[in-house]
Amino acid sequence: MKIQTPGLIIKETNIGENDKLLVILTKEHGIIRAFADGVRRMKSKNSAATSLLCYADFTLYHNKDTYKVSDSVPIELFFDLRYNLEELALAQYFCEMALKLTPEEFEPTEILRLLLNSLHFLTNKSKPVNIVKAVTELKLISLAGFMPNLTGCAVCGEDEAFRFSYSEGCLFCLECSVDVKDTTVVNPTLLAAMRHIIYSEFSKIYSFEIPENDAELLSLITERYVSVQSEYKFKTLDFYKSLIKGI
Numbered sequence: 001m002k003i004q005t006p007g008l009i010i011k012e013t014n015i016g017e018n019d020k021l022l023v024i025l026t027k028e029h030g031i032i033r034a035f036a037d038g039v040r041r042m043k044s045k046n047s048a049a050t051s052l053l054c055y056a057d058f059t060l061y062h063n064k065d066t067y068k069v070s071d072s073v074p075i076e077l078f079f080d081l082r083y084n085l086e087e088l089a090l091a092q093y094f095c096e097m098a099l100k101l102t103p104e105e106f107e108p109t110e111i112l113r114l115l116l117n118s119l120h121f122l123t124n125k126s127k128p129v130n131i132v133k134a135v136t137e138l139k140l141i142s143l144a145g146f147m148p149n150l151t152g153c154a155v156c157g158e159d160e161a162f163r164f165s166y167s168e169g170c171l172f173c174l175e176c177s178v179d180v181k182d183t184t185v186v187n188p189t190l191l192a193a194m195r196h197i198i199y200s201e202f203s204k205i206y207s208f209e210i211p212e213n214d215a216e217l218l219s220l221i222t223e224r225y226v227s228v229q230s231e232y233k234f235k236t237l238d239f240y241k242s243l244i245k246g247i
């Protein structure tokens with residue numbers, strides 16, 4: 001059986017001398033693992049669009065449990081990301097998150113759209129890196145089924161609730177948070193940004209501005225929320241953080 005689908009390569013593994021196993025986040029068929037034979041030869045017609053972060057139109061043959069790449073037409077290769085180690089590391093973290101968090105048998109159209117937008121903003125540098133990171137983390141974990149409830153205090157409903165619980169994924173006001181562990185105080189700017197990311201229309205989720213120190217705090221909160229909710233330690237995040245520490 002043959003399928004044709006746009007997809008973003010979120011993982012690649014070399015096999016033998018000339019082949020690769022690709023993990024492709026496709027628009028309509030979920031996450032597909034596909035063998036790409038011979039693509040590490042220079043003369044292979046598929047060598048251009050079969051690397052990590054390539055977004056291409058793939059023609060895949062499906063036989064029993066195995067997919068093979070028959071053809072790949074590049075759409076966007078995000079080539080410039082490969083020249084900046086920090087941006088490349090962050091892009092790899094986005095890919096690892098998508099791989100880990102995209103539910104099986106799930107149509108990941110919105111997750112793919114999120115990743116493509118974030119890679120686009122990393123490439124053209126038109127948004128602060130911490131904003132791109134925070135939006136990607138909070139929106140991705142929400143799409144994966146762990147959307148926090150940020151409407152008000154989870155106990156009494158009070159609007160002025162500024163303690164965010166990582167494990168509960170909700171807010172508490174000062175009075176109701178006395179016995180709740182693992183909370184962090186989010187200032188009104190951060191809370192407005194978090195609400196914007198999860199409650200706005202998709203086309204607007206990156207469109208907000210906050211001071212750089214708040215963007216940094218926001219990025220730390222969303223990163224921890226992903227880590228607590230997914231119960232997973234992302235190696236690509238550790239690598240990214242080791243690089244930015246050196247700046």
Ligand SMILES: [Zn+2]
Pocket residue numbers: 153154155156157158172173174175176
């Ligand atoms: Zn309360």
